[in-house]
Amino acid sequence: xxINSELLYNEINETYQYFNHHLFQDVLPGCAITLTRHNKAxxxxxxxxxxxxxxxxxxSEIALNPDHFISRDPAQIYSTLVHEMCHQxxxxxxxxxxxxxxxxxxxAIMASxxxxxxxxxxxxxxxxxxxxSHYIAExxxxxxxxxxxxxxxxxxWGSIPITANERSxxxxxxxxxxPECEQNAWxxxxxRLYCGCEHADMELIEMLSAVLxxxxxxxxxxxxxxxxxxxxxxxxxMAADAHTSVKxxxxxxxxxYITLEEYQRWLDDQDRWGLRGSGW
Numbered sequence: 001x002x003i004n005s006e007l008l009y010n011e012i013n014e015t016y017q018y019f020n021h022h023l024f025q026d027v028l029p030g031c032a033i034t035l036t037r038h039n040k041a042x043x044x045x046x047x048x049x050x051x052x053x054x055x056x057x058x059x060s061e062i063a064l065n066p067d068h069f070i071s072r073d074p075a076q077i078y079s080t081l082v083h084e085m086c087h088q089x090x091x092x093x094x095x096x097x098x099x100x101x102x103x104x105x106x107x108a109i110m111a112s113x114x115x116x117x118x119x120x121x122x123x124x125x126x127x128x129x130x131x132x133s134h135y136i137a138e139x140x141x142x143x144x145x146x147x148x149x150x151x152x153x154x155x156x157w158g159s160i161p162i163t164a165n166e167r168s169x170x171x172x173x174x175x176x177x178x179p180e181c182e183q184n185a186w187x188x189x190x191x192r193l194y195c196g197c198e199h200a201d202m203e204l205i206e207m208l209s210a211v212l213x214x215x216x217x218x219x220x221x222x223x224x225x226x227x228x229x230x231x232x233x234x235x236x237x238m239a240a241d242a243h244t245s246v247k248x249x250x251x252x253x254x255x256x257y258i259t260l261e262e263y264q265r266w267l268d269d270q271d272r273w274g275l276r277g278s279g280w
Contacts, residue, residue, distance in 0.1 A: 069158025114140025
């Protein structure tokens, strides 16, 4: 059977309704479900991301990454859908923490539907944090429901991932940083920006672009998440003994740099989630 948008989205919408009924007692109001090739993520939840042209009522978005549909089985794919539905439930009825942070309340919501939050995707990991995964609880509610769902549904389609070499173009905007006060600004590649901070004295200081010009690294940009360090500081305020620690940056995988295509997708995500200028 050939694939088309109607078949693909009908199945995803039916599955959303199935889990909304059996896991959430039909209290979720629905949302915009999209398929997005999101860098290094199986899916995401964006609260109140849609609104009519005339304003007024908003709707949230759940995105799934089709690049992983072939490599993951249907139970794993739709556990991601339910993970994001738990975010939607907490957004409406609970108390979410800062953007992207998975708190103890969220972990409890996940546990109630048969999914276990963990930073490693395996038993024994931390259950709170910024970038988290999960695993399916053996004998849990989700495992039982997905088994019944698979008796009448077959998911055999997934997208073919686009490699960096197949993508074209350069970033529409790049980050510029003042070398003195470290203030950041965004502009088109090739722009010349100047900072008038207190260190400027009698003349403005030219801000430096984050995009590398070295010929050996012409397709790379400094990682905007860790600012080229390759690691990030983690302040786990939810832990009983709050502490600050260091872990490898997940955006650049510890390299300190990402490709220009990855950099553009990061910029697009900042705009989508309204995070531009607030960190990630």
